[in-house]
Amino acid sequence: MHSSAIAGTARPGFLARRRRSYVFFIVPALLVVGAVIIFPWLFTVWMSAFDWRIGSAAHFIGLENYIKLATNQRFHEAILHTLYFTLLAVVVPLIAGTAAALIFHREFPLRGLLRSVFTMPMMATPVAVALVWTMMFHPQQGVLNYLLSLVGLPPSLWVYSPTLVIPSLVLVEIWHWTPLVMLIVLGGLAALPTEPYESARLDGASEWQLFRYITLPLLAPFLVVAAVIRTIDAIKAFDTIYVISQGGPGTASETINLYLYLQAFAFYNVGNASAVVVVFFAIILALALLLLYVRQRAKWT
Amino acid sequence: MTAATLPVSSLAVRGRFRRRLRKFGFALSVVVIVSPAILVFLWMLSLSLKTEVDNVAYPPVFIPNPPTLSNFVQVFAENSMGLYFWNSIVVSGLATLIALAVGIPAGYGIARAQAHKLTVLILIARMTPALSYLIPLFTVFQFLGLNNTLTALVITHLVITVPIVVYIMAGHFETLPRELEEAAQIDGASVWTTFRHVAMPLARPGIVVGTILAFIFSWNNFVFGAVLAGRATRTLPAAVYNVLTFEQLAWGPLAAAAIVVTLPVLLLTIFIQKEIVIGMTAGGVKGG
Numbered sequence: 001m002h003s004s005a006i007a008g009t010a011r012p013g014f015l016a017r018r019r020r021s022y023v024f025f026i027v028p029a030l031l032v033v034g035a036v037i038i039f040p041w042l043f044t045v046w047m048s049a050f051d052w053r054i055g056s057a058a059h060f061i062g063l064e065n066y067i068k069l070a071t072n073q074r075f076h077e078a079i080l081h082t083l084y085f086t087l088l089a090v091v092v093p094l095i096a097g098t099a100a101a102l103i104f105h106r107e108f109p110l111r112g113l114l115r116s117v118f119t120m121p122m123m124a125t126p127v128a129v130a131l132v133w134t135m136m137f138h139p140q141q142g143v144l145n146y147l148l149s150l151v152g153l154p155p156s157l158w159v160y161s162p163t164l165v166i167p168s169l170v171l172v173e174i175w176h177w178t179p180l181v182m183l184i185v186l187g188g189l190a191a192l193p194t195e196p197y198e199s200a201r202l203d204g205a206s207e208w209q210l211f212r213y214i215t216l217p218l219l220a221p222f223l224v225v226a227a228v229i230r231t232i233d234a235i236k237a238f239d240t241i242y243v244i245s246q247g248g249p250g251t252a253s254e255t256i257n258l259y260l261y262l263q264a265f266a267f268y269n270v271g272n273a274s275a276v277v278v279v280f281f282a283i284i285l286a287l288a289l290l291l292l293y294v295r296q297r298a299k300w301t
Numbered sequence: 302m303t304a305a306t307l308p309v310s311s312l313a314v315r316g317r318f319r320r321r322l323r324k325f326g327f328a329l330s331v332v333v334i335v336s337p338a339i340l341v342f343l344w345m346l347s348l349s350l351k352t353e354v355d356n357v358a359y360p361p362v363f364i365p366n367p368p369t370l371s372n373f374v375q376v377f378a379e380n381s382m383g384l385y386f387w388n389s390i391v392v393s394g395l396a397t398l399i400a401l402a403v404g405i406p407a408g409y410g411i412a413r414a415q416a417h418k419l420t421v422l423i424l425i426a427r428m429t430p431a432l433s434y435l436i437p438l439f440t441v442f443q444f445l446g447l448n449n450t451l452t453a454l455v456i457t458h459l460v461i462t463v464p465i466v467v468y469i470m471a472g473h474f475e476t477l478p479r480e481l482e483e484a485a486q487i488d489g490a491s492v493w494t495t496f497r498h499v500a501m502p503l504a505r506p507g508i509v510v511g512t513i514l515a516f517i518f519s520w521n522n523f524v525f526g527a528v529l530a531g532r533a534t535r536t537l538p539a540a541v542y543n544v545l546t547f548e549q550l551a552w553g554p555l556a557a558a559a560i561v562v563t564l565p566v567l568l569l570t571i572f573i574q575k576e577i578v579i580g581m582t583a584g585g586v587k588g589g
Contacts, residue, residue, distance in 0.1 A: 022409075026410040026414075026419065028407070029407030029463060032399070036460050037460060037463075043437040043440070044437050047437065099334070116570075117338055118335050119574075120338055120342065123570040124566065124567060125538055125563040126538075127559075128558075128560070129341075131542075131558075135555070135556070141356075141359055146359070236430045239523045264436045265439075274437075281433065284429065
């Protein structure tokens with residue numbers, strides 16, 4: 001009674017004063033973030049207005065880098081490759097991850113151990129994983145073609161085929177990141193209430209109906225979170241693509257990230273590469289806003 | 302009598318059969334979903350323990366006979382793996398320590414001042430591809446003559462470690478009850494003392510998760526090392542990639558090198574399995 005009265009009267013000024021002192025907690029991090037994150041963003045925008053190759057002088061050219069990108073077919077293809085890759089690398093892990101979560105939500109022997117094994121790929125170093133998959137994809141000596149032959153399928157060219165390279169790379173991505181979706185959905189399942197299930201069972205609902213009309217709607221916010229994270233990570237995918245296919249064959253798997261890398265660190269064309277970063281950033285931001293909007297709607301309905 | 306009991310017992314048999322079938326189906330689905338994860342790692346191990354002849358044999362040899370450690374010996378002897386391992390520890394260790402020093406207070410400040418706009422900034426930073434920081438930083442390091450140094454690598458790795466630590470700590474401090482801190486402050490403790498002696502000890506689990514995740518993400522980073530490091534300052538992932546492209550194409554040493562890179566991370570994950578699950582999902586669900 002006594003202390004709550006004090007807190008009640010002292011609150012407004014007390015809070016404002018406290019708020020101000022919390023600023024000092026944030027300042028060091030803000031300085032670091034300013035130096036290694038915000039400064040590079042601004043510097044990138046500035047560089048994008050120059051014809052700038054490392055080792056030679058920079059010339060101011062205004063928006064010309066962007067105008068060139070608008071008509072650059074290789075860049076347009078890179079955007080399409082990125083969207084194709086991202087779509088597959090979001091949808092499949094979402095479905096597989098939800099299925100895995102439903103399995104791991106049930107009790108069975110060795111569940112903890114098997115769940116640890118299942119989540120191992122998520123933490124493994126992408127380069128190391130990519131090296132192993134490169135060897136598995138090998139058309140002559142690779143183990144994947146051997147497995148295909150065991151079930152009577154013809155050998156595949158995997159990442160050496162221009163049409164199969166992106167789905168093959170997505171296979172690695174699925175293997176790598178389905179565990180994260182599983183963990184997020186598993187968290188959702190653990191938080192589900194039990195009453196709706198009991199009353200629905202009394203009404204004679206089937207297992208599928210329980211899943212379709214109770215579990216799925218209640219999981220929606222978690223699925224959206226998983227979709228947001230997965231989309232961001234898929235658009236950013238670089239290591240595995242770079243190690244396994246280098247954007248090839250030809251430019252068949254060249255995503256925006258790969259195109260960016262080549263412009264900056266193979267051709268040292270930092271002006272053009274900076275313009276690509278700015279466009280890339282705009283795409284990511286637009287997608288993130290869209291997904292956050294969907295998430296808000298999923299929350300309120 | 303017999304006519305009446307027969308259908309009942311056959312029903313029971315059918316029920317038991319169906320239950321068994323369902324159990325078998327469930328076990329099968331567990332196997333299907335876990336086997337890709339385990340098989341790739343086992344194949345990696347198998348490649349690293351076989352001779353080159355067995356590695357390129359068709360049909361593939363699955364079980365090394367006899368297993369050999371020569372691939373590991375070769376990788377350490379001919380490719381200075383020890384040096385690259387040390388580089389990775391220095392870079393990821395320092396980047397994580399700096400991130401903790403600035404990130405724990407920042408997470409606390411954001412949680413207590415309700416400055417959620419700042420977490421949006423952190424979120425955008427996490428969304429931006431690492432490669433896009435690399436171009437401006439590379440240009441600046443070139444100007445400062447810092448390229449090919451470990452200092453440049455530590456600075457760039459802050460791009461990874463600081464956002465993740467701030468993000469996890471802000472989320473974690475939000476879940477702590479404020480009553481204890483308020484009591485301490487009413488008793489006259491300063492904001493800093495409250496943070497240092499009340500909030501931080503309570504946040505230890507969050508700090509552990511933040512530290513390990515920051516270290517793992519930094520350790521796993523490839524492109525910063527590939528672009529910024531010189532021959533002697535490469536981190537492990539960048540070095541392993543160079544083993545592949547420039548020095549040899551043998552599968553055994555490659556698989557051995559891949560294991561050396563990823564084993565520390567997998568061990569870290571196994572030892573703190575539960576905490577990582579909490580950290581990753583809490584971070585994801587809170588911020589998404």
